[in-house]
Amino acid sequence: MKFIIAALLLSLVASLAGWRWANNKVTEANRNIAQMQRALAANAATISELHASGQRNERAQVVLRQQITAAGQLANRRNQTITRLLNENETLRRWYQSALPDDVTRLHTRPEFTNPDDYLRWLSEGQQLPYTGQSSENQR
Structure with missing residues (x-):
């Protein structure tokens, strides 16, 4: 009988340990x-948030495309106006086709830059044109 009680107690302890282990696993x-x-x-x-951001980007792209279209139309109108004025006015046509003065041409040239700092440094150097005291006959 002692053996049965011991076996039952051992079995109860094992069941309790198993239940505790299972309870820990569930937790x-x-x-x-x-x-x-x-x-x-x-x-x-x-x-x-990504979806909302994507929708905002799509709306911004639509606005930018509309602005690009409007800018292109404006540029075309300006080119047409310039062409019309050049065709109508001989003096304006000669002035438009003439070469720029050397000093102005020099202003339009710049060295190659390897990074933005080089460009900013070049801008801040402020290479000014010498004052000749003469007015150009071909002023632009």
């Missing part, structure tokens, strides 16, 4: 589920 699984739910909620918020 750990519940923690993992809660952590995964938080991660899913964070991912859903990120996806929602």
Whole structure:
């Protein structure tokens, strides 16, 4: 009889240990589920923000395309006006086709730059044109 009671006690202790182990595993699984739910909620918020950002970008692209179209139309009108004026006025046509003075041409040339700092340094040097005291007959 003692043997049966001992076996029952041993079996009870083993069952209790097994139940405790299983309970720990369930608790750990519940923690993992809660952590995964938080991660899913964070991912859903990120996806929602990315979607909203994508829609804002699409609207901005539409606006930019409209602005590009308007700028192109404006440039075409200006070119047409310049062409019309050049065709109508011989003096203006000669002035337009004449070469720029050397000093002005020099202003339009610049060295190659390897980085933005070089460009800013070149700009700040302020290479001014010498004053000749004469007015050009071909002023632009």
